Amino acid sequence: MKKTIRDIDVSNKKVLVRCDFNVPQDENGNITDKRRILGAIPTIKYLIEHNAKVILCSHLGRPKGEVKKEFSLAPVQKELSKELGIEVKLADDIVGESAKTLTKDMKEGEIVLLENVRFDKREEANDQEFSRELASLAEIYVNDAFGTSHRAHSSTAGVAEFLPAVSGFLIEKEIKFLGEALNNPERPFVSIIGGKKVSDKISVINNLLEKVDTLIIGGGMAYTFFKAKGMNIGNSICEEEKLDLAKQIMQKAEEKNVKLLLPVDIHVAKEYAPNPESKTVKAEQIEDGWEGMDIGPETINLYAEVLKTAKTIMWNGPLGVFEFEKFANRNK
Secondary structure: OOOEHHHOOOOOOEEEEEOOOOOOEOOOOOEOOOHHHHHHHHHHHHHHHOOOEEEEEOOOOOOOOOOOHHHOOHHHHHHHHHHHOOOEEEOOOOOOHHHHHHHHOOOOOOEEEOOOHHHOOOOOOOOHHHHHHHHOOOOEEEEOOHHHOOOOOOOOOHHHHOOOEEEOHHHHHHHHHHHHHHHOOOOOEEEEEOOOOHHHHHHHHHHHOOOOOEEEEOOOHHHHHHHHOOOOOOOOOOOHHHHHHHHHHHHHHHHOOOEEEOOOEEEEEOOOOOOOOEEEEEHHHOOOOOEEEEEOHHHHHHHHHHHHOOOEEEEEOOOOOOOOHHHOOOOO
């Protein structure tokens, strides 16, 4: 088991904690689901109670290396302050003057939240210098961002090369659960894989094909599978360079006698926006000019029936554009 914060002395130390505060918000910037914030609270509270100086960092959305107000962590800072009952200070930058000033003379029990790490284009490039600058703010690194730990970015991987690194309680819990589920699952064992890219999940998918009875595919990656099957996908997201990989996955599933399920109907829209013109079509009837945004009601029913008989379910990634309320829950 990976070392956790219990295995290291954090007293009077500056501790950089990578959290996953990539929370959905409405058009007014109000957080609509705070579960990811609540998931980080036990680790933060432990550090405070053990007299650490806590520096939090996270990404939010896809600002693509640019400072964009709509992707600021300011709403997260307000919610954290409310949940913890103490002030969480928000830096105006990540490794600039504001961050350095706020973290320089921290007292035990104080918390500073750095701005969105993806405001710096070096984050997603896992730039060594950016990793070094992040590490220079602290003495210990704690990774508690389970949902982004598979990405080799500066705040999830690079910084660990420069600081003693341990995991937080959220990652500890997930690793324990995953280990038990994968090593001795009750069957039928069903896994749901969503998200945008096949490339982000290839190692997960390959491992699961050795263990599961049914693999359910959804989210943006479904359209790469559709195109690999020769289907029209309109303007839907697709990794053109991964079509052969998608074919290999489908072939491997067949060889392993794993039932691989793809959506049978799709909620499509004219544009990627909160309230665009939209409709539901059969998966094989996506027209040019339309973009897949979510699974349709027939797919929901199909997947639900499979899940009803499952004894072990492992879910990784969203099956639609949940950031927009219109596509957050099609089974209303």
